[in-house]
Amino acid sequence: xxxxxxxxxxxxxxxxxxxxxxxxxxxxxxxxxxxxxxxxxxxxxxxxxxxxxxxxxxxxxxxxxxxxxxxxxxxxxxxxxxxxxx
Amino acid sequence: xxxxxxxxxxxxxxxxxxxxxxxxxxxxxxxxxxxxxxxxxxxxxxxxxxxxxxxxxxxxxxxxxxxxxxxxxxxxxxxxxxxxxxxxxxxxxxxxxxxxxxxxxxxxxxxxxxxxxxxxxxxxxxxxxxxxxxxxxxxxxxxxxxxxxxxxxxxxxxxxxxxxxxxxxxxxxxxxxxxxxxxxxxxxxxxxxxxxxxxxxxxxxxxxxxxxxx
Numbered sequence: 001x002x003x004x005x006x007x008x009x010x011x012x013x014x015x016x017x018x019x020x021x022x023x024x025x026x027x028x029x030x031x032x033x034x035x036x037x038x039x040x041x042x043x044x045x046x047x048x049x050x051x052x053x054x055x056x057x058x059x060x061x062x063x064x065x066x067x068x069x070x071x072x073x074x075x076x077x078x079x080x081x082x083x084x085x086x
Numbered sequence: 087x088x089x090x091x092x093x094x095x096x097x098x099x100x101x102x103x104x105x106x107x108x109x110x111x112x113x114x115x116x117x118x119x120x121x122x123x124x125x126x127x128x129x130x131x132x133x134x135x136x137x138x139x140x141x142x143x144x145x146x147x148x149x150x151x152x153x154x155x156x157x158x159x160x161x162x163x164x165x166x167x168x169x170x171x172x173x174x175x176x177x178x179x180x181x182x183x184x185x186x187x188x189x190x191x192x193x194x195x196x197x198x199x200x201x202x203x204x205x206x207x208x209x210x211x212x213x214x215x216x217x218x219x220x221x222x223x224x225x226x227x228x229x230x231x232x233x234x235x236x237x238x239x240x241x242x243x244x245x246x247x248x249x250x251x252x253x254x255x256x257x258x259x260x261x262x263x264x265x266x267x268x269x270x271x272x273x274x275x276x277x278x279x280x281x282x283x284x285x286x287x288x289x290x291x292x293x294x295x296x297x298x299x300x
Contacts, residue, residue: 009268011278015263050285054257057288060234061258073149079158083130083162085168 005029009040014047137232144224155190210298237291252280
């Protein structure tokens with residue numbers, strides 16, 4: 001088992017760790033540190049929650065290319081709604 | 087989508103960096119119940135109408151039918167809210183709105199059957215059953231899209247311009263972090279910090295919206 005390093009993990013390192021591009025030795029050291037440092041473990045948890053949302057946002061952004069309703073089209077409908085709710 | 091919403095700022099109106107500025111005490115839903123609040127129903131419309139239109143189109147309705155579904159669903163929802171017909175203790179607003187949209191879509195299907203001379207406009211139960219799961223699935227998808235879009239619009243005005251620009255280039259445009267850093271003349275770590283800051287705020291905003299509407 002890798003020895004847990006004492007220094008806390010930076011955001012750049014978490015990015016590298018999550019991407020899998022880190023060497024096995026460094027990755028193991030970070031893994032061990034995350035298991036022993038509450039602060040970094042919490043940061044890692046937040047990082048993972050953010051990554052999950054990031055996946056959804058990228059998907060949403062790619063879907064924007066599809067034909068959504070044009071706002072101009074809805075302004076006429078909005079006017080009709082206004083007349084009906086007054 | 088052209089309907090950018092300017093949701094209520096926090097109590098101090100500061101748009102501060104530490105938490106979400108969506109204020110659940112003055113949610114769109116509560117505000118629309120106030121007849122004298124001229125701006126509220128427009129914000130309500132901007133929040134839900136595009137989602138309903140896209141959903142109606144996903145369900146196979148023509149554009150003109152989608153327009154009608156938006157109009158009828160919005161009028162029904164606003165009137166119900168103003169008449170206190172929606173009781174949060176009996177279910178979520180999300181479910182309440184879904185019921186209204188479902189009825190309007192079924193009305194359109196009925197008319198389509200009638201125009202086609204099928205079953206005197208009575209939609210066969212088999213057709214409804216086949217339609218319902220895809221309606222709910224599409225509703226969830228559109229709801230998620232609308233929620234994330236609203237939060238993105240909100241966070242864009244809350245954070246520093248360069249923070250959002252770094253997020254936009256790195257996350258949305260999917261540039262490599264190093265290229266973003268070079269372009270904005272900042273460190274790669276600053277790009278990661280911008281990404282983390284915006285995503286954390288987006289999560290907070292989303293949780294706030296979920297609290298109102300789920």
